[in-house]
Amino acid sequence: MRVLIVPFPWKTHVFNLVPLAWSLQTAGHEVRVAGWPDLLDAVTGAGLTALGVGPGETPEVRRQRDRRQTSDRAAAARRSPQEGLDPLFDIRPDRRRLSWEQASRVFDDLVLPQARRSNDSMMDDLVAVARAWRPDLVLWGAKAFAGAVAAAAVGAAHARVLYSVDVYTRLREDFLHAKALQPPERRVDALRDWLAGWAGKYGVEFSEDLVNGQFTIAPLPEAFRPDAWPTTLPVQFVPYNGPAVVPRWLAEPPRAPRVLMTFGDSVNDGPVRLLLPVERIQEILDSVADLEMELVLALPPDSRRELREVPANTRLVESVPLSEVLPTCSAMVHHGGTWSFGCALRYGVPQLLIGRAFDAPLKFRCLDRAGAGLAMTPAEVDGPAVRAALVRLLQDASLRANARRLRDEVLAMPAPNELARTLEDLVAGHRAGPAPALR
Structure with missing residues (x-):
């Protein structure tokens, strides 16, 4: 099968996906990694095939923008302090959910701004690449929502690949739970509106799969998966350091x-x-x-x-x-x-x-x-x-x-090679026909 991998546009996130990419490639599948142009050296340096999508900027321009974004995130964190989000970080089974105000503030101040900065500029390119190559499976790094939209546009199966504890799924669940309790005029869902806008451009209807994937690949042991999601596929964490010399x-x-x-x-x-x-x-x-x-x-x-x-x-x-x-x-x-x-x-x-x-x-x-x-x-x-x-x-x-x-x-836990076989079995059940192209 053809597998398109879409990392969140940062080099460490590329590294996070290398072991699984190689497991799929050595299992005989065609693998391509789509990323911003300044990440392509990291992809090809790992021996993988790269596709450039998104802004064609120099690393220095990228660093300057990242410094501004870091400042923006710090300002957002001050508006949305973690000490007010205790229910989100509570690992007891009977934890109290976030309130509507708390969950909305986190999405509006932290999640959505970062998602837009990282995905908007590569969305058109990525969908075009997917339509031209027709992958059977898209693996997208957590927060690389463009991968989910591109997969839906071509009817590919798709999975979100975590790099840490899955705080975003429980945040989304708390948000949806609180949203359902609000009067209709207050049920504003900015993340849904943003994703639905992009999905609609390519003939795709919004679903929660665009937020959390049809299934999730989690590289941490059970102790670091505080919520038992039925669509989670555990995989062994295998380190990839990039080029290295043993001292x-x-x-x-x-x-x-x-x-x-x-x-x-x-x-x-x-x-x-x-x-x-x-x-x-x-x-x-x-x-x-x-x-x-x-x-x-x-x-x-x-x-x-x-x-x-x-x-x-x-x-x-x-x-x-x-x-x-x-x-x-x-x-x-x-x-x-x-x-x-x-x-x-x-x-x-x-x-x-x-x-x-x-x-x-x-x-x-x-x-x-x-x-x-x-x-x-x-x-x-x-x-x-x-x-x-x-x-x-x-x-x-x-x-x-x-x-x-x-x-x-x-x-x-299952090694990446074992997960590759599981993914082969899952793809057939999740594939769908491509979305109709809009005129």
């Missing part, structure tokens, strides 16, 4: 328990954005300088030069392939990114998450329920707090045991 120091066993600490994104073009200022990182280093461990701290060169002092128990590196270093680690401190989080789970490493992303509170609570790590917000971070957390990660036998249990659960 020579990894050939030697660690002198003491090894801890990896990373606070920035090392696989996107452009300057690394650190979660914490260098001054705070220096405070952490000072506080843990006497601990019996080998701390591997990944920092970009400019940040390394700003450090006042590097303790004897610390090794500074610019970046490391996580799949190579984590099997040698006893603990990990990181910013909660997809790759850091998934690799820590896969290799059974107790972890300290320090994050502020929208899905961070839900991820934190699932990790706490699993008993395999600790979490704090950036505002809670100082030297003594991180030191206390590190001591516990290294000494608490229950944290280590639970991390190993999660590792075993990850490895027991």
